Each structure stands twice: as C-alpha cells, then as structure tokens.
Amino acid sequence: MLTGKHLIAGEWSGGRETFVSSPAHGDTHTFSIGTAEDVDKAVKAAEDAFWSYGYSSRKERAAFLEAIADEIEARGEEITAIGTSETGLPEARLQGERGRTTGQLRLFATHILKGDYLDRRHDEALPDRAPLPRPDLRMIERPIGPVAVFGASNFPLAFSTAGGDTASALAAGCPVVVKGHPAHPGTGEIVAQAIDAAIKKTGMHPGVFSLIQSNGIEVGQALVQHPLIKAVGFTGSLGAGRALFDLCAAREEPIPFFGELGSVNPMFLLPEAMKARGTEIAKGWAGSLTMGAGQFCTNPGIAIVQEGADAEAFAEQATASLKEVNAQTMLTDGIAASYRKGVERVSGETGVRELLTSTCDLRNASPYLYQVSGDDWVANHALAEEVFGPMGIIVTAKDAAQVEAIAKSLEGQLTCTIHMDDGDTEEAKKLVPVLERKAGRILVNGFPTGVEVADAMVHGGPYPASTNFGATSVGTLAIRRFLRPVSYQNMPEALLPEDLR
Secondary structure (H helix, E strand, O other): OOOOOOOOOOOEEEEOOOEEEEOOOOOOOEEEOOOOOHHHHHHHHHHHHHHHOOOHHHHHHHHHHHHHHHHHHHHOOOOOOOOHHHHHHOOOHHHHHHHHHHHHHHHHHHHHHHOHHHHOOOOOEEEEOOOOEEOOOEEEEEEEOOOOEEEOOOOOOOOOOOOOOHHHHHHHHHOOOEEOOOOOOHHHHHHHHHHHHHHHHOOOOHHEEOOOOOOOOOHHHHHHHHOOOEEEEEEEEEEHHHHHHHHHHHHOOOOOOEEEEEOOOOEEEEEHHHHHHHHHHEEEEHHHHHHHHHHHOOOOEEEEEEEOHHHHHHHHHHHHHHHHOHHHHHHHHHHHHHHHHHHHHOOOOOEEEEOOOOOOOEEEEOHHHHHHHEEHHOOOOHOOOOOOOOOEEEEEEEOOOHHHHHHHHHHOOEEEEEEOOOOHHHHHHHHHHHHHHEEEEEOOOOOOOOOOOOOOOOOOOOOOOOOOOOOOOOOOOHHHHHHEEEEEEEOOOOHHOOHOO
C-alpha cells in the first residue's frame, strides 16, 4: 500500500510540500517532496551504517541482497500494477524487468561470495634483497562509503530504486541513498518497502538504505554536494547528468560521477550483408528502433549504408516496416514533448530528407525516419545528438572510405553494431579499431536493445555515453565503481581485513 512518504534510515516520513504523480493511466497519488534536511539525515545515517555495513562479511551482504530479491518478488503483483499505471509500459515488460532486477541482485550475491572482485594481491617480504629489502605488501579492494543513486525514467525497476547501481553498491559494502524518479514514485516506494523489509529480516543497520522522493532539483543537488557522499550513480539525460557531474567536480572533495547520459548507437551495414539480407536487417531495425517507443539507452537510431540499389531497398523496407507501427505511450509528458522537439530539430537540418513522418500529440509517439548523405552528416554534428524515442536516420555514404570517416566522426557511444557477411571481413577489420575507441560494446549481426546482465557486459563508453569510460553500470564489473584499492605494509595478521588473512 502506498504512503507517499520517504524512507529515511528505517523511518517512513513525510513533509509539508507534496507533488501529484502523472500516470499514463489509472489513479494519481500524492507524494512528499524531499528537502536538503531530509538528505542530510539520510546521508548521516548512511555514514553511521557504513561503520558496520562496510566491514560486514561477504556472506552477510549476500544474504541481504538475496533477501531484497525475495521481498521484491513477494510484491510482484503490486509492483506490476503500479508500474504499468505510472509508465504505460505493458505488464509483460514490467514482469520481465522485475526478473532482471531480482536476477542482478542474486548475481551480485553470488559474485561477492566468490571473492574474485577483491583483486587480492600479496608480495611477500624479501628481507635479504639487495640493495634494498622489500616489505611485506598485501592489497585488497575496499568499499568507499555512502553512495547516491538516481532513479531512471525508462527503467522503473532495473535502473532505479533497487537497480544495478544500488545492487552493486550494496554488494561492495556501501550504503545507498536513492533519489526517486518522479515518473514512477509509487513503483519506487513499493521497492523501497521491500528493501526495508529485507533490512529488518537480516538485521542490517537501518541507515544502509534510504529513499527520498522529489519532483524537483533540490534533493539531487543536495545529495551530490553532501560531503559524506563518496560517489554517484546516474542514468538520464545529457543535460541533467552534466549539471550533476559539474557539481561533483566543483566540490571541495571532488567525487566520481558515474553517469550514463546518451547514445545514438550507430549500425554499420556492410555491402555483402546488404546484398544478402538487407531487407531482413531493415525489418529487424524497425523492431529494435520502436521497442518500448524507442525509450532505450541502446536504441539504434542511426544506420550507415553505402549508396546504391541495396541502400534504396533497405530504406524502402525500413519505411514500410515502420509504417505498420502504431503510436505508443511514452513514459512521461516531458519525454513526449522532448521527442517532438527533437524530431522537429532533425527535420530542419540541412540535407535531411523525410522518409516517414506522422503526427504525435499528448503522450504518444510514432516512428519518424529520415535520410541524409554522408557529406551532410559529417558536416553537421547536431545530427548525431540523441533523440529519445522511435526516430531513425539512414546515413548514405559514398564508399567504404566515407563509412570509416563517419565512424571516426562519432562521439562516445554505448554500442556500435556491424552487420556483415564473410565477404565484408576486410572492411570490418578496418572499422573495429575505430569502434573500439568509440563504444563500450561492439555487436556483430544483432541489435543492441537488450543488455545482458553478465560478467563480460559493458554498459558505458566514452563521453557523452558516460562520464567515466572505465566503468559499466551493467554486469558484475559495475561493483568496481564503489571500491578502492588499499595496500597494507608489514601489517600484523590480526589487523588485516578478514578477506586478507
């Protein structure tokens, strides 16, 4: 049952100021608006919790993560009901995302029990080494302290209250303060209730997790500027993320801001693949482009082809496939308005030709498709800016050399995709080194929507895809964001961390 309150260090509390939710359908609900004072209380409780939670055993933290997953599953029907109402996402999508959320919690539980993430190292003392002896040196990764997490609009579960940022921080031993997203505050509260129940079940310090609701910027600003916060996890727009990143950098003690901000996820369609199955690729692209109304960070918004009959056939099939897609409800009125604005901007750029247009109003989005020459693309960096929604651009290159030039002109991306057959191997070999510098994940003969939660996954990339090119927000490697190495020199065994003894 919804209360409309914050969860701060084990207590559910409200405030004088409130906001009303804007669901896609169903009843509205009223939620408290957090304040800087709420942030201070939550963060100080997180710091207090760190003195026990940061030094807890891996077994204890694994049990806590498993308990959170259990409690979320126990509230599955309630989460799906409020989630579909708030976001307009279908039930099947919410159920699948809930499974991914509990799955990654359990994955991190298993991961920390293995202990490999600790990167334990030992250089034994060499007292007789000449000209200088070597001391005994041991190293291990240790948790950094309280972490701030910002919920994402497009993934109310997997990238929000108990999503990957929260799961990896808790696995590392870091208490978490979540700034709830106003697009799905009810979903966030139910998940917070699950975490609260898991805290009580496992006997954890109540300050290990807090949720503060807000529909403004005060809470977010106060969180990233609080001197006890040691890192920030964020998924959202380039504008909002960059503003928070700058605040983190401007602090007296700068802290890492792990922001996943934006990507157009270009696809490179090579000639032999186009000859063999260009129309099939076009159909697949249309499905990927419009999945979830195009509201995926990995939405493949750009297709680069070489001019000719195969490129024309590809454009015709993509247009025909997209025509069959009905208008879809977007996550928020604000996202729908931004999509319309983005489409209008692209359509007015030099050299852009309309292949498919429609009329979008209110909270709905329909597909748009445009075509532009390789020359005009390279000359206009604005065309490479993300439009969050089901809009695609076909870039027609003159030859393989221009395809490579287009690749080199790209900013940082979450993903880059190559569609190829065996006859394209030599051309692909020239592209791969370029794309390695541009993206965190490179695919062959697939579509990037859908991110596997696994050990080898990277969901990040050079700026503006993310603010830290060495990090990922998906997969077990995500835990490294919230750890730092500590070396112990000539330390008696009794003083060493348990995992180093």
